[in-house]
Amino acid sequence: MDLNQEDWTKQLTEDNNSVILDVRTEEEVDLGFIPKAINIDIYQGQNFINAIENLDKSKNYYVYCRSGARSAKACSVMNQIGIKNAYNLLGGFNEWQGEVSSI
Template sequence: MEILIIALVIFLAVGIFRYYRQRAYLKTLTEEEFVKGYRKAQLIDVREPQEFEKGHILGARNIPVTQMKQRLIEMRKDKPVYLYCQSGSRSARAAQLLHKKGYQDIYQLKGGFKKWTGKIKSGH
């Protein structure tokens, strides 16, 4: 029982540490804040191509998180990067990868595309 409690405490401590470390390099923005800045930035949809085709934020480029390592050359380090996915978990993963590769100015859309009420471009 004691080992279980120790393991739980360690698990929680690691989770809290990761959360605060992520907040140091990834800023989560409300839709209003996101709209103010994304036109001057690189707007990246990190969802899979079939999700992107169904509908995406106007002006976004599709670089799925699963392909991001191979496609870093497509993103500039000297311009802010605005990320979004369907709900927020994949954009957080993408941000972690970008941070490790030296990107500084990283933002994500709070609640992801499913909460987006702004302009979208939809496929078929």
């Protein structure tokens, strides 16, 4: 499900069963990331699928990438393997107005 930043952030804040998932490359993550996000690079192909399959399917996943395209695809893949609640951040990290962490 696609959510704008306001809805994504509001829902995330109120969700006690949430995981933030960053599907960007390591190089992109090095430039900054949303606090508490776990990184699983969607460009890793089968390794991405394997990592997603190992996630707790009972959690709610708030997914983002650089612009929202890869994260939309990731949400679709997640739905196909049984993760019902995957929320795509429209506009991605490029339009993120919230807190940013760095390594």
